[in-house]
Amino acid sequence: MEFDWDIFAPLFAHTLTFWWVIIPAIFLGLVVGAIPGFSAANTIIILLPLTLAMDVEVGLIFMVALYCSSRMGAGIPAILVNIPGTAGAAATPLDGYPMTRAGKGQQALAISFVSSTAGGLLTTIVALLAMPWLAQVAFYLHSVEMIVVMLFGISLIATIAARDTLKGLIAGFLGLMIGAIGADAVYATPRATFGFLELYDGVPLIPALVGLFAVSEAFLVIEGETILSGKGQDLMRKAGWAETMEGVRAALSRWWHIVWTSLIGLVIGVVPGAGASIAAFVAYQQSRTFSKTPELYGTGHIEGLVAPESANNGVTSGTLIPLLVIGIPGGATAAIMLVVLQYHGVTVGPELFIENPELAYGVFTAMAVTYALMILTILPLSRYMSRVTMVSTTYMAPLIIAFTLVGSFVPREYLFDMYLAFAFGVLGYIARKTGYHTAAILIGVILGPLLEQYFLRAMKMSQGDLTVLFSSSLANILWVLLILSVGFPYALEYRRKRLKERE
Amino acid sequence: MTGDSMAERREKKSIGGDLVIPVAALVFTLYYFSTILDSPWTAQVSAFFVGAILIALIAAFLVKSARQIIRKEASWHFDTLVSPPGLVLRRLLLLVLTLAYIALIEWGGFTLTSFGFLFLAMLLLGGGRNFRLALLLSVSLSLVGYLLFIVAFETRFPVGPFEALMKPLF
Incomplete structure (x- = not known):
């Protein structure tokens, strides 16, 4: 499974010849995302x-391109109208939307596109080089370690609560x-x-997302x-091409930020069941923790937009690693890809890299080509997309x-979900009018059930012994890092105050 | 209301609206507890843990609010929730329209109900102005929605008379 450079260059050139599949898939993915x-x-x-x-290769390229572009597409309404297209973009409006309200929607879109592309490309390359080792991550991160990873995301509530x-x-x-809410696991x-x-399976995510963000936003x-x-x-009236370039420069000058937040996404993406929303929240929380200006987060801060967008695109390549290397899909889209591969008689797992390396590595080159073509096609559109913000609120x-209400109907086709989205809309409206952060509610709704699921699994395996939470070296390291990352901003703030007092 | 009491109310922070979420959360948490009292520990553990913290937080918030009221720093009014006052009726009507949209979509189908909702909501928010633009936009948007979601993506949106009429064509 070691990466062979001799395969890569011709494979990349070969994948480029499928531009006629990739470009329509990009636009379709942007719309559905x-x-x-x-x-x-x-x-x-x-x-x-x-x-x-389709031929298996064409079908796979089409699915990969659609997958990558839908991830980027989800950030567009999150930035422009405070409505994340998917849960993976739920952390994007925290800083993206304040930028739009200040008339910097075009810059925000450019920052999002560059961060997503750079994060996606980088993690694709890392995935290619380190696939055998990254595949092991899923074996090391058990329920105990995942509890701590979830807590990293949930600790963002405390960050948001700082105000x-x-x-x-x-x-x-x-x-x-x-x-x-719902049946226990x-x-x-x-x-x-x-x-x-309809609530036995728990609170469905899309109605919660639609209500808390979209419906409440419309009423506001x-x-x-x-x-x-x-x-x-x-x-916005004066904005031209220069604003797009300003956004590109702003994102590129934060290249190091893109690197490490996208790697967070890659590692979390490798764990089956963990998703882009966890990665985006963890990356945002970590970005704020180690920032020199944490007080600017939530006000339209560039790093606050770069972090979740790089991370959720980092997840994309991560979710495909367990699928290809060990045959376990890392997410819903990867699971459907598995169905298509099996239909064509392709067996995933280590032998895929020996028997059909062009197909195995081709998935990642398709991803790289998609990101390269995507930035070229979408960046010029940021100027026109941002004009949406000029539309009168009457319309x-x-x-x-x-x-969005009809969108909440789509995943389960229950009319009940539309009423649920309405109820969440009322909750979101009251919350926002009275200073309760809807993002904090959403973090709880998304991560709460996952945390409970991992906790119960750990408890069942240890027969109710709480010390299991500290039973592995990796978990203990993660606990220490969690305590440090939660305590670090307070220590930094204390130090700043002391320094100010001395001055 | 006299001028003095109006001025006094403006000076004080209105915290009535701030209490809606904590009170609703408290009622919900107590209801939640009532549903798991006889359940196995796996159903109780995280809910009792999270719920207990939530109740403690709500208690702290209520105490803080009561102290502000006693010190006359705040009032029980709901100004923050209903501001600006000029929009209250329009917002309430939009709320009713939204509920009607959800209730009627099952029978009217996506296209017709969306058209009706968009048209009426645009007229309502525009104060009855731009009748033609509202009509044009609501017709075109509901048709685009129909073509994109139902025809192109083959999504199973609620169907009604319009979709049934168009079925032989697509």
Whole structure:
């Protein structure tokens, strides 16, 4: 499975000849990624008859291109209208949307595109070089270690709560309680379902996302003529190509930030079941922890946008490693790719790299080519996309409500999910009007059930012995890192205050 | 309301709205606990742990709010929640329209119900102005939605008379 450079160059050139598949897949992926409720996974399912009819290589390239571009597409509405297209982009509006409101939507889009592309490309190369070792990550990260990884993400609640501790923590813990609705993972006992069968599987993510972000946003934006501030409108009217280039430069000058946050995404992506949302939250939290200006996060800070966008694209290559190397899909899209590969008689696992190296490595070269073509096609569009923010809220708000509510219907096809999104919309509206952070609620809803699942698994395996949480060296290292990363900002703040006092 | 009391109210922080989320969270947590009292420990452990912390946080918040009220630093009013006052009726009507949209989509189908909702909501938010633009936008957006989601992506959106009528064509 060692990487052979002799295969790579011709393979890259060969993959480029499939541009006619990649470019339409890019645009399709951008559209489905941007609409809440649609995703690469369900689009590939819809198009399964088409992909199964294609040659295995073409089908795989099509799916990979769609997967990568949908990840980037999810960030576009998150930045422009505060509506993440998927849960993986839930951390993007924290700083992306304040930039848009200030009239820097074009720069924010360019930063997002460059960070996503650079993060995706870098992790693709790292994945190619370190595939045998990265595949081992999934073996080392058991439920105990994953509990600590989840806590890294959840500790972002404390970060968000920094501005109003009580309100932030109440929002986060309410989210965790909402996330715990549904049957428990061991005995399937229904909990707090209000008698609705639709809630037995837990609170579905898309209605929560649509309600907390989109519906509440629609009810709030009608206070202004557009979503932009007064100064923001002036800036947007004058914006030209220079603003796109400003965004590109801003992202590239933070190359080191892109490198390490995308690697967080890659490592988390390798773990089956862990997703882009965890990676994005962990990367954002870590980015803020080690920042010299943590107080600027949440106000339209560039690093606050770079971190989640690099990380969630880093996940993309990570999820494909366990699929190809050990035959275990790292996520829903990877699982569908497995179905297509098996349909064509391709056996995944180590032998794939010996028997069919062009196909195995071809997945990653397709990813690299997709990112390269994607930045070329999408970057010039950022100027026109950002004009959406100039649309009057009279027309924007009803559009957001209608299309996102129907989007919440799509994943499960339950009308109940539309009512649920409405209920979350009311909750989100009240929360935002009274200073409770909706992102803190969403973090709880997303990560709470996962944390409980890993915790119960660990408890079952240890027969209720809590010391299992400290039973492995890796877990203990992660615990120390968690304590350090939570305590570090407070220590830094204390030191800053002391220095100021001395001055 | 007299001028003095208006001025006094403006000076004080209105915390009535701030209490909605904590009170709702408290009611929900107690309801949650009531559903797991007789459940196995696996169903209880994380809920009791998280719920207990949430109740403690809410208690701290309520104590803090009560102290602000006693010290006359804050009032029970809900100003933050309903501001700006001029938009209250419009917002409430939009809320009703949204609920009606969800309730009717099962029978009216995606295209017709979306058209009705978009048109009425645009008229409502525009104060009845730009009738033609609202009509044009709502017709074109609902048709684009139909072509993109139902025809192109073959998504199983709620179908109604329009979709049934168009089925032989697509």
